[in-house]
Amino acid sequence: MDNIIDKTKALINAFEDSDLIKKLEHYKLLVLKNDKLLELIDKYNASDDDYEKISLKKKINSYDEYVKYMKYYNELFYYVMDINKRFKKYTDVRGCK
Secondary structure (H helix, E strand, C coil): CCCHHHHHHHHHHHHHCHHHHHHHHHHHHHHHHCCCHHHHHHHHHHHHCCHHHHHHEEEEEEEEEHHHHHHHHHHHHHHHHHHHHHHHHHHHHCCCC
């Protein structure tokens, strides 16, 4: 069990040291520094009008820093989903055998 914990910690450290996380953090900071972009995102999140949301989404996606942030966010998300799927294969036990 200690080996599994050590390997999991090594995996987490590998992610933290990866270019993926560095790029994700870089673009996140750029997004957070862009007040106009944050305002558009806030409007999008507060809106109930589908047509307005489409218009806002187009404007939001015109910002390169947001597009790149989402690219790296999604990449990390899919890595995590794959890892979770693999762990579930070993831990998803139903009932007694």
